[in-house]
Amino acid sequence: MPVVVAIPGPLQPYAGGRSDVMVSAPGGTVGDALEALGDEYPGVRDRVLTEQGDVRQHLNVFVDEDNVRFASGLATPVFDGCRVTILPAVSGG
Amino acid sequence: MPKKASGSGVLLLVGTTKGAFVFRSSGARTKWTMSGPYLRGEPVYAMAFDGRAGRQRLWAGTGNPFFGSSLRSSDDLGGTWSDKEEHAIKFPASSGLALKQIWQIRPGPVHQPDVMYCGVEPSALFESRDAGKTWTANAGLLGHEHRPKWTPGGGGLCLHTIVPLGDGRMGIAMSTGGFYRSDDGGKSGRARNVGVRAEFLPDKNPEFGQCVHKVVSHPARPERLFLQNHWGLYRSDDFGDTWHDIANGVPSDFGFSMAIHPHDPDTAYIVPLESDGFRCVPEAKLRVYRTRDAGKSWKPLSRGLPQEGAFESVLRDGLDTDTSDPAGVYFGTRSGKVFASRDEGASWEMVAKSLPSVVCVKAAVLAPAPSHAKRKVTAAHSKRKAARRPTRGAR
Numbered sequence: 001m002p003v004v005v006a007i008p009g010p011l012q013p014y015a016g017g018r019s020d021v022m023v024s025a026p027g028g029t030v031g032d033a034l035e036a037l038g039d040e041y042p043g044v045r046d047r048v049l050t051e052q053g054d055v056r057q058h059l060n061v062f063v064d065e066d067n068v069r070f071a072s073g074l075a076t077p078v079f080d081g082c083r084v085t086i087l088p089a090v091s092g093g
Numbered sequence: 094m095p096k097k098a099s100g101s102g103v104l105l106l107v108g109t110t111k112g113a114f115v116f117r118s119s120g121a122r123t124k125w126t127m128s129g130p131y132l133r134g135e136p137v138y139a140m141a142f143d144g145r146a147g148r149q150r151l152w153a154g155t156g157n158p159f160f161g162s163s164l165r166s167s168d169d170l171g172g173t174w175s176d177k178e179e180h181a182i183k184f185p186a187s188s189g190l191a192l193k194q195i196w197q198i199r200p201g202p203v204h205q206p207d208v209m210y211c212g213v214e215p216s217a218l219f220e221s222r223d224a225g226k227t228w229t230a231n232a233g234l235l236g237h238e239h240r241p242k243w244t245p246g247g248g249g250l251c252l253h254t255i256v257p258l259g260d261g262r263m264g265i266a267m268s269t270g271g272f273y274r275s276d277d278g279g280k281s282g283r284a285r286n287v288g289v290r291a292e293f294l295p296d297k298n299p300e301f302g303q304c305v306h307k308v309v310s311h312p313a314r315p316e317r318l319f320l321q322n323h324w325g326l327y328r329s330d331d332f333g334d335t336w337h338d339i340a341n342g343v344p345s346d347f348g349f350s351m352a353i354h355p356h357d358p359d360t361a362y363i364v365p366l367e368s369d370g371f372r373c374v375p376e377a378k379l380r381v382y383r384t385r386d387a388g389k390s391w392k393p394l395s396r397g398l399p400q401e402g403a404f405e406s407v408l409r410d411g412l413d414t415d416t417s418d419p420a421g422v423y424f425g426t427r428s429g430k431v432f433a434s435r436d437e438g439a440s441w442e443m444v445a446k447s448l449p450s451v452v453c454v455k456a457a458v459l460a461p462a463p464s465h466a467k468r469k470v471t472a473a474h475s476k477r478k479a480a481r482r483p484t485r486g487a488r
Binding site: 043048052056057059088089091092 | 159
């Protein structure tokens with residue numbers, strides 16, 4: 001299932017300079033999309049997920065407009081053509 | 094006894110909540126030049142200088158709030174830094190833990206020039222045997238039976254102090270958890286807190302659980318340790334088996350920072366704070382206290398430090414000494430000031446006044462690098478600079 005992952009500015013150097021990356025999420029979840037992204041760009045994965053595979057505390061991940069923290073986390077479903085956006089949270093800094 | 098250094102200058106590594114700064118002076122320490130901020134925008138809770146084996150390597154533990162903590166190195170005194178991937182510190186998957194912050198970076202003994210240690214949050218000790226290239230979590234501490242009962246202090250559940258004691262002994266301290274010592278090279282360790290109180294617990298003298306803020310020791314007398322506690326100032330003369338109150342003549346025995354004199358095991362420095370409820374220096378007078386008699390008495394040192402309206406605080410890694418003779422003493426404050434003394438604390442001058450909050454100060458005397466080490470450093474430096482150059486045609 002193809003989805004677009006939007007990469008925040010500070011992480012674009014680790015994604016080959018790209019702001020959007022098309023990935024395939026075969027299992028249909030946000031976690032699958034991020035895993036696929038990490039296979040291609042491990043530097044992005046290590047900065048988004050801890051070594052235990054959890055989204056870092058001060059990052060938010062959205063499926064379109066919906067924050068996955070208030071849905072099913074990394075198990076939140078994705079769908080054809082949706083946009084998975086990674087953004088630093090206001091709680092950090 | 095550490096050799097009295099006579100290198101070609103003195104470095105002051107200052108970690109702040111928004112990056113790292115490097116101050117440099119000649120051996121006279123009369124004039125300081127500042128460079129930085131490096132690792133801009135990232136909290137740098139730990140810094141270290143590794144001058145072993147001809148290296149002149151800086152280390153920094155960064156805590157990017159968004160993208161995670163990382164260990165970084167520089168071989169050109171801060172000009173360029175390694176990337177996050179180069180010295181990766183990661184908990185094993187089986188631990189269920191994730192690195193939150195690096196709190197202490199400690200090069201190993203001189204006779205083990207490739208050994209290094211890191212203390213991290215959540216409390217763990219990482220070790221490297223290849224000068225920081227790769228790291229492994231100390232299994233003995235990771236699996237310690239007390240781990241489920243260690244609780245975070247105000248700054249987090251941090252392993253902030255590492256004290257190699259020789260002959261296979263090592264001490265570590267954490268908040269909270271207390272002081273632990275291993276006698277078998279780190280394979281196992283036991284709590285050593287007899288006499289150290291825990292005011293915030295129903296049992297004021299538990300086996301462990303104290304909020305130890307800092308422990309220092311001198312390599313010439315490793316059995317003697319000084320300890321600054323969350324309420325309490327102590328000394329041990331038996332490698333930490335027992336601790337004795339040495340809060341003699343200080344305005345408060347609450348504080349964070351502590352440093353040992355580089356050449357005198359009887360001399361230590363602290364910056365007392367009024368209380369846990371008001372973490373500023375007593376009476377709004379910024380004073381460093383020094384003992385020259387192993388804690389029997391403490392003397393305030395204030396010449397050159399503000400004595401009115403100084404609501405300052407110095408954090409646990411914010412005080413250090415250099416190995417010059419006379420010894421230099423340095424500290425940084427939460428308000429972003431850095432003070433230096435080149436006469437063992439008798440007088441002070443402010444070398445910075447408006448940095449971001451200072452969380453770490455480390456001093457190092459530079460020895461000239463041998464020519465083969467310079468060539469190796471130059472090659473590494475050139476490689477990093479080339480990696481950062483934009484390719485032809487790129488915007």
